[in-house]
Structures are given as structure tokens and as C-alpha cells.
Amino acid sequence: MKFLFTLLPIILTTAVSVLAQPGTLKGKITDKNSGEGIIGAVVFIRGTSNGTTTDYEGNYMLPLAPGTYTVSVTFVSYKSSENAGVIITGGQTTTLDVPLAENTTELQAVEIVGARHTNTDLALMQSMRASEVVVSGMAAEQIAKSMDRDAAAVVRRIPGVTVMNDKYIVIRGMNQRYNTVLLNDALAPSTEPDTKAFSFDVLPTSVIDRIMIYKNGSPELPGEFGGGIIKIYTKSMVDENSTSVSLSGSYRAGTTFRNGFLTSQGGKTDFIGFDNGGRSLPAGFPARVNASSTPDGSENPGHKLPNTWAPGSIRALPDLRFLLGLNRRFDVGGVRLSNISAASYTRTTTYTEGSRDSYGAYRPETGAKPEYKFQDKIYTQSARIGLVHNWTARLNNNNKLEFRNLFNQMGSSEVLMRSGEDYENGEDVKNYALRYESRTIYTSQLQGTHDLNDGNTTLTWTGGYAYSNRNEPDYRRFRTTRSLGSEEPFILTYKNTPSLNDAGRYYAKLNENSFTLNGQAEHRFSTADAAAENTPKIRAGFYAECKNRDFSARFFSYRPANTEKFDNSLLTLPFDQVFVPENINATTGWELVEDYNPQNNYKAYNTLLAVYVGGVLPLTPKLSASGGLRVEHNNQELQATNFDGTALSRSNSVLSVLPSANFTYALNKRSMLRAGASISVNRPEFRELAPFMYYDFVNLLEVSGNPDLQTATIFNTDLRYEFYPNPTEILSLGVFYKYFSKPIETVFENTSGGNSITSENAQYATSYGVEAEVKKSLLNLSESKFVQNLSLVLNAALIDSQVKLSDRDAASQDQNRVMQGQSPYVVNTGVYYQDDNAKLQFSLLYNVVGQRIFAVGNNLRQTVYELPKNVIDLSVTKGFGNFELKAGVQDILNQQTRLMLDLDRDGKITEVDKSFRRFRQGQYSTLGLTYTF
Helix, strand or coil: CHHHHHHHHHHHHHHHHHHCCCEEEEEEEEECCCCCECCCCEEEECCCCCEEECCCCCEEEEEECCEEEEEEEECCCECCEEEEEEEECCCCEEECCEEECECCCCCCCCCCCCCCCCCCHHHHHHHHHHCCCCEEEEEHHHHCCCCCCEHHHHHCCCCCEEEECCCEEEECCCCHHHEEEEECCEECCCCCCCCCCCCHHHCEHHHEEEEEEECCCCCCCCCECCCEEEEEEECCCCCCCEEEEEEEEEEECCCCCCCCEEECCCCCCHHHCCCCCCCCCCCCCCCCCCHHHCCCCCCCHHHHCCCCCCCEEECCCCEEEEEEEEEEEEEECCEEEEEEEEEEEEEEEEEEEEEEEEEEEEECCCEEEEEEEEEEEEEEEEEEEEEEEEEEEEEECCEEEEEEEEEEEEEEEEEEEEEEEECCCCEEEEEEEEEEEEEEEEEEEEEEEEEECCCCEEEEEEEEEEEEEEEEEEEEEEEEEEECCCCCCCEECCCCCCCCCCCEEEEEEEEEEEEEEEEEEEEECCCCCCCCCCCCEEEEEEEEEEEEEEEEEEEEEEEECCCCCCCHHHHHCCHHHHCCHHHCCCCCCEEEEECCCHHHCEEEEEEEEEEEEEEEEECCCCEEEEEEEEEEEEEEEEEEECCCCCEEEEEEEEEEEEEEEEEEEEEECCEEEEEEEEEEEECCCHHHHCCCEEEECCCCEEEECCCCCCCEEEEEEEEEEEECCCCCCEEEEEEEEEEEECCEEEEECCCCCCCEEEEEECCEEEEEEEEEEEEEECCCCCCCHHHHCEEEEEEEEEEEEEEECCHHHHCCCCCCCCCCCCCCEEEEEEEEEEECCCCEEEEEEEEEECCEEEEECCCCCCCEEECCCCEEEEEEEEEECCEEEEEEEECCCCCCEEEEECCCCCCCCCCCCEEEEEEECCCEEEEEEEEEC
């Protein structure tokens, strides 16, 4: 209700602006001699900032308040035109057609100082239209119209794109492992130790210039992709000096102002996303804990670990977001310098309630008996600091240097309380987990662009460095049980061997460094028609990357030091008393034991060398071809130690020859047909190869690697029709087909517990689909200003796939199914309203993703599916002088995230199937204020 009162003044302002009934100026700008329409001519009102550009037929339309104006029209190589005394009447349309005469005066040499804008809808459409391959994207201009806070939320608005776990990107319904992410033309580091994925939630929207997704191969693009290649560019150029300050608060239903919000004990730096070392293993802690030789007393390793088992309790405050942006432009001698710097801070809290269930084998006559049914309460606090510092130096018209830096520090504290019934063991259960995770990402690139031979030859080069760190210190987990249905006290459970599930403490750290260097030379051949859009080009280049990862993990458990003398009363003590130092002793108390498995640590290295040659060749005035050959040599090494102390070493050197061909046929000035084919690869990630075992306490799953994984090969084909009604609009329809040889999938292992997942190669798979995109303004559909200010965005995809298993896997895995992680359909749509005069805009967005496989089942475990979730977001922005007020509601419907077990293994979710895990995150409302000066 409070939020509705906040929106009321904005809604009233909208109503007043709609009732103002402005008029409309429209017409056509033509060449005076030929009578043909002029594309891209600028029509503006003298003395104001109001203006527009002509479309591909020379037409324009400009809403104006009633009054008398002077209309100016300009275009390069034409004489400017001024038309005074143009009268605009409210609710009516005034037509003004202007013929422009060529400027025959010989032009003197003029040095043009400026930069091409890349973050507008117009620039994005021009880039997509001029692309040699199938590409989709989104620019900062449209990003600003939504309440999206990070890159993960932005890209789900792009055709064929979905988001998993609020941060991983799925293109054309394929698992996130089939994506390659480039940040400012350098490969982005993987932020996850267990999956091949870049976590898009680390990039706030405030620093994004544009996002482009290439869905077919080309020699200059990376050869590793299946769904697509994602290029993210951060802002680097500015037109003027400015400073902006933004502050917003958010309310999450079910979380904000909640009393009894549980927190784990942390450090003084948690609020900025860092652990100050208080959770780390103490100084002087043994490199290996051997319980049998551990002396009692002050030197006992168990005494060194802090007693932080009991969560604290607070009142959950509203989320806070702060952003400071600085844009500066100045000259040093003849060098034009541009700097963009931004600092952001985010603090959020989330409370979710959900369930985690398991069922045994299904029988048609009796159904499936529950093995356990748990209820989860998860309390999460997160903090993030983001820094962007980008420089651009324009040395002269032909030489430019760019230096980009991005730093993100994120910390997240989580408390899980789980209760329920374990029917297999006849127990009531209360489980607890206290976890902290921090992630650090730093990327830096130095890039040079040099035009030679009067602009006919362009040299570009980029040197990059990326660092990624993930620290998971002191993940505490323990279980308590009692007889099912009884009123007995809960008793702490333990195991005599180290366990990640019972009275366990887990420490892990990952560090990854990567160095990249690439260069390209492109030469454009002169033609008789200098204005031709497609001129012959040839390009050649190289890419080199060296990446290394160091991962280490240790985990410990508590068990009775002497089973005969152990004080069993310790098993029913409160959380904060069970493992106090006096209870860790060699007689009546606990001893600390370590799972010393050398496989818990591994080192990995990857060296990628690529060379390519390609180009563009116009075959006819309407048909052009592009493509070429890319050759990649990738050497992947993993080093670990087996439990018996012997070395575990894997080296996989693969040479990949990757041809590609793309064709573009211009049907007319506003429409074209594209076709393309390419070969690409998909390589195993380091963690997918490492034999290290990790226990996912939330999903109750063991995650392990597979050293025998092989590189997958993918054959890609695309066909797409594109129609551009005007420079900022697009309508497209496309189809695609892919064949995968040895695709990598996440599957359940055939283990005794049936709760282990790993990665395996299937024999082959196929994927095909159709996707459509509409971005259309309603400017020409009505005389109403309200309707004229509306625009519609719609993108959707329908996808199908089929997996063929090897004879070995077919005997255990579920067959006749789609690829793991693939969605059969994706729908994103939105209505945008923008009134620049009133400084008012709003958007209503909708997103839904079809059912997809979370993990592939086997003889012991059923396949788990994630079901569709309908998401509706609303945002409103209103400007007041230098201030901008932004309000919005995300996930208005607040539907559950549902993972379901396909009990009868028919590939469908019906009433006979049961829940695997479900939870609800809560409706999210935000109100923020930005000041720019």
C-alpha cells in the first residue's frame, strides 16, 4: 500500500501529460533532383533539443506542443534548410515535406572531433543491420528504461535468452556451458568453481554500454560456443563533464522489516563484501590434522577454531543501493581524453521458505513413497562493491587507445534451517548450515585502434588480464534427529569418519589468473561505388590466452575422542555450547578429524592459441558472402593427487579446424535475408575434470568431476529474415539447427545413495528451433501523444532437441529426452512509454521460460525438471530538473521456483509427479533518486 501511495503522484503526472493533447509534425525529406527519400536526415526545432531522424524512406514524425516553430533540416553534403513560422495545433497533424539540394561547393579540409555513440537504440540497430552474422543485442538506452540492476536481468530481454539461478545465461535453450563471454573483447573469467559459467550478476547496469549476442560463427569470433557468443562492453566515451549520484531503497515482501532474521557471526568488513580473516583457519593451524596424535590441551587444533555455531538474530532492513558516477572529457595538447569512473555499493537481504523432498521408485498401482520431506528457511545477506575506471585517448583522427578496468567484490552470508521427516530412517530432522562466500573479479584491458591508408586498413590489438577469486571459509553444517513423531529432544548426529553433512567445517579457496593478447588487421578494398554498404574486405588475426587455476579445500568433523567415556549429554546442548574448548578433549569430549584426501586440491592450466583469416566479398549488388577459417589449438592440463599419493595428471591437446560461411541478401533498403553455417567446439571446464567431491547441502547432492570428459564438436546453421521499418525498429524471424557430437551434460551417477551428480558425454544430440523479435514504436499508429510515445518489444523462441546416448549410458540414464538445461520455449515482451518533454517513462515487462531438465536421472534417481515461472516487472521514472525519481516492482506475481521429479519417467510433469525442491523469493519493490550535475 505504501508503494501505491508513492506511485500516485507519478500516475497523476502521467494523466496530466496525456490530456495536454500536443500536435504532430510529419513529412518526408527528399533529394531535390532525384526525388528519392534521404535516410538519416536530421529534423530539429531551432532553439530547442527536440528533433528526430528520417527512416529508410525519408519519412519523419515529431510530436510537439501547440505553437509556432522554426524547423531546420540538415544532412551531410546537402544544403541545410530552415522553415520558419510552422504552426502546430493541438490534436492535429501538420505536414512539412522538405526537398534538399546538394551542396556543390567544394568542401575544405575539416577535422572532425567526436566519437560514434554505441549505447543508443539507433546505434545498436545500425550495428545489427551491418553485421555479417546473426546477432541480437541491447543498448544502454533501453536498459535504462527497466528496473534491471545487473547484466543477468538485462540479457533475458534479448531473443532466445534465458537466465538460470538469476545469474547464468542460457541461449536458445541450451545449458550455460555452451556460451562464451567476452568482456570488452577479452574472454571473461569463470566465476564459479563447479560449473562453466560467467556470473552475470557481477555487472551492474550502470556501467554497461551495450550487450551483443552473436548466434553464428565467424573467423574473428571465438571458436568455442554452442548457444552464442556474448560480448559485453562497458562505457568509455563521454560527450560532456557530469557527475551523478543515485540512492535507492528496496522492499522485499516477506523479508524487509522481518524480526528474527538469522545471521551468522561475521567480521567488521562483511558490509563491503570482504571477510576480514576471522573465518579463515587460524595462524599456526596444522597443515594436516591427525586426531590420533593430537594432544589434549591448549595446542589441540579443535581449540583454535572459533565457536561460531549459533546464528544471531536481527531485524531485516530495506535493501540499499548507491551509485556515484563521474564523466570527464578534456584535452592535453592535441590528445582528447575521456574518462568514465563509477563506484557502486549494494546491500541486500533475502528470506526464502521452501521445501526439499525425495521419493523412491514409482509404481503405477501405489505411486512413489516419500523418502524424506524437508522444509527450508534460508536467510541471506549480501554486499557488493563495484568500481569502473575507463580511459579513452584519441591521439588523432586515426589512432585511439582505450584502457578499461572493472573490479567487483561480493560477499554473501547464508543461514539455512531445515526441518522435516526422514521416513527411511524413521527420524524427525533439524539441520543447520552457516555459510559465507566472497567473490573477487578484476579485469583490465588495453586496446589500440589504428587506421592506415586513408582509413582503408584498420589495425586493432588488445592485451588483457583477469583475476578471479572465490573464498568459502568455515562452512558449518550439522544435523540433529529424534525418533519420528516423538517429543524427545533432538540429538546431534556425528560420524566416525569425516563428513560434510554431520558436525562438519569446510574451507575452500579458488584463485584464477588469465592473460590474453589478440590482434587483427582488416583491409577494405576500394570500389567504383564508394558509398556501397558492402565493400570487399579481408581480415586476419590471432588470439592467445594463458589461464591457470589453483583450488584447495579442507574439511573437518567432530567425533567422540573416546566412545566409552564420551559424555552423551553434549549431544543435546544448545548450538553455542556443543563445541566450546572445554568440550574438546581426549576423554569425555570431542576430537577434530580431517578428511585428508589429496583430491580435494588441484591445479589446472589452459593455453589457447588461435589464428584466423576471413573477409567479405560482395557477389552481386544485393548478395554478399563472408566467412573464412579459424584454427584453434587448446591444451588443457589438470594436476591433482590420488588418495594413495600417486600423481593424477590429465593433459588434453586438441587442434580444431573451424570453418564458417555467412551470406546476406538485401531484399530492399529495409529488409534482408541471412544464412550461415559454422563449426564450433565445447571444452570441459576445469572443475568438470577434477575428481574433487563437493557436497551441496541445500540440494542434498554430491558434485564430482569426470577426468574422462571429451571436447564436444558442434555444427551450426542459421537462417533469418530481418525487416527494419525505421532506424530504431526491427522485425525478424529466424530458424536454426545444431548437431552436437559428444555433448556434455549434468547427470545423476549410479551410486549407492543415488544423490551424486557429475558430467558425462552423450553420443550426440540435435537442437533446432524458431525465434522472432519485434521492436516497434507506435508513433505512426495514432494521433494521441500517449500512444505515440509507446513502443512494443517482443521476442520469443520455440526450441526442440533430442539426445542419443551411448550403449553404456542408455542402460542407466533416462532416454528419449531433450538436452539437459534446454527450454522448449522462451517469451520476453514489454511495453515502454517515453515522454522526453515531461521526463516521464514507464515499462511493463513479462518473461517466462519453458520446462527444462535440471539433472538427468538414472536407474536410481528420477530426472529433475525446472518448471516455468511467469515474471512481470513494472517500473516508472520521472525527471524533475536535475533529479530523477525511479520506482518499480519486480516479480509482481511472486510465483514459486519449482523443481519437480518425473516419477513415472514419461518426460512430462503431471499430477503423479512430486516436488524435488520449491521456494519463493518474494515480490520486490524499489524507490530511488538520482541527481546529476
